[in-house]
Structures are given as structure tokens and as C-alpha cells.
Amino acid sequence: RTCPADHGCRQSGHDARVSIIVKFFVAPDDTSASLALQSGPEPAFESLSFGNFDPEEAVLEWECLLAGGSFEDLAEAGEPRIVAGQDNDGCVVFALSPRLSTALADAEHARLRDVAASWTRLRAEDGEVIGTEIADAIVGDLAAFVSSARRQNQSVYCWVA
Template identity: 80%
Template sequence: MVEWECLLVGGSFEELVEAGEPRIVAGQGNDGCVVFAISPRLSTALGDAGHSWLHDVSASWPRLRAEDGEVIDTEIADAIVSDLAALVSSARRQNQSAYCWVA
């Protein structure tokens, strides 16, 4: 989520941490599972982004992860980012928040 926010909105990891993002809403137990609230800034960016901008972000994300040796297929990245944007847009229309569960 931090990477997506940096790619969509700008800023750095350090700035997000100083702002208290991402906010943990559940977890941090021994099982390693954590639930983060998607920040209002990221929610707005995802909800307002057009298809072209989302495609650019989904192309940038695998390159960013590759710097740490992680391989993410660009088609899978595109599907993840597009689906997340659709989920966030749906939640916003219902005056709801969106969350990210990490195991």
C-alpha cells in the first residue's frame, strides 16, 4: 500500500510513516496477519484515477519491486491495481472505507 500511495500520489515512505500511514486496524499478533486501512489520500487517488493512470502505476510497481529482487508479472500487477481501484470506488460510493489484509 505504501508503494501504491507513493506511485499514485507522490511522497516518500518516511513521509507516510510520519503521517501515521498506513494505519493498522487489526492484527500484529503471532500469526503475522495485519489489516491496514487504506488512507483517505490513497482512496481518493485510486477512486479518481483514470484507466491510463492506473495502467502507468501498475507498470511502475513491478519495476519498483524488481529493485528488491521481487518479480511481479505486469499483467497481474495491472489486474491487482485495477481491481483495487474498483473496490475502493465501490466503497467510496457507499460511504465506506477499504482495508488491506496482509498475511
Template identity: 80%
Template sequence: MVEWECLLAGGSFEELVEVGEPRIVAGQYGDGCFVFAMSPRLTTALADAGHFRLSDVAASWAQLRAEDAEVIDTEIAHGIVGDLAALVSSARRQNQSVYCWVA
């Protein structure tokens, strides 16, 4: 989520932490599972981004992950980012929030 927000809306990891993002809404410290609330800034950026912007972000995200030796196929990255944007748009239409569970 932090990488997506930095890529879509700008800023840095340090700036996000400084403003309390991403906000942890549930966490199990023994097993490392956490649930984060997606920030309003990220949900707005995802919902407002067009197809070409999402494609650019997906390619940049795949490249960032590759720099950390985590290979994500660009096509898969496009699918993830595109599906996430669709989920956020749907949630906003229903006046709902979006959360990210990390294990």
C-alpha cells in the same frame, strides 16, 4: 499500500509514516498478520485515476518489486491495481472504507 500511495499521490515512505500512515487497525504480533486502513489520500487517488494513470502506476509498481527481486508480471500488476481501483470506487459509492490484510 505504501508503494501505491507514493506512486499515485507522491511523497515518500518516511512522509507517510510521519503522518501515521498506513494506520494499523488490527494486528497479531505473534504471527505477523496486520490489517491496515487504506488512507483517504490513497482511496481518492485510486478512485480518481483514469485507465492510463492506473496502467502507469501498475508498470512502475512491477518495476519497484523487481528491484527487490519480487517478480510481478506487468499484466498481473495491471489487474491488481485496476481491481483495487474498482473496489475503492465501489466502497466510496457505499460510503465504506477499504482495508488491507497482510500476513
């Protein structure tokens, strides 16, 4: 079955939508993570929910801000790596790169706050308003989530609807 239309699913790619559902979740591997495609990660996987930002674009920006490199180079290298998804108006599951996971897990709180502030400015340049407190919460909560997943020897994925 396809993702329900009322979820506001979007085409995979880097097109921002006004109202999307973003759920980062922990899974042992790509095969397990792909099972979340149709109905989302709950209740099978521990998850962290957000909304109203383009997570595919965000993870590339966060990786650039935390670990260096260019957005274009990451995108050309196939990041974020799609684990499961549909081409037309479907939900998508992608993996956080090992490099981003390490950078998030290893970053001090002050560094995460700086990244959140920089991300807020980047989004504002594209006309997207993300409040500083919300950006802090997203980046900080995700860093803690990734750290917990790494302690469990698991990976973090993202389900977007």
C-alpha cells in the same frame, strides 16, 4: 484464538513473505473491520483476494506513485494505519488511507496502468517479480473496488495472513 499457522501469517511491519494471503475488503468503520482479524473478511464483508506480495509496502508505494510524497514520510506518519493485529506472527488488518483511496478512485485507466508498471519496476529493484499483467489487475481491480466502496460511503481495509 490466533490466526492458523497454515495461513502463513507474518509479523506486522514491512517484511515481505513468499506466500501470504491478501484480502482487501469493504467495511463501514474500523471497529467493524477489526472483526475480520481472526478469520478473514468473508462472508461478512465484500472482498477482493490476492496473494504473494507485501500489501503494507504496496499501499505506500501506490500512494507515492499516485499522489506523491515519499515512502519514508508515509511510513513515519504511521501509514498504513493498523486497525487490528498481533505483534508475533499474527494476522493484521489495516486501513487504506483516505488519500490513497481518493487517488485510486479518481485515476483514469491509463494512469492506473502507469502506476502498475512503475510498481512492477520498484518491486523488481528489490528482487521481487510481479508480472505486468498481474500488477495491472491488482491496481485496476483495487481502484474499481475502492470506487464502489466510496459510492456506498464505506472504507477499504486490508486483511493479511
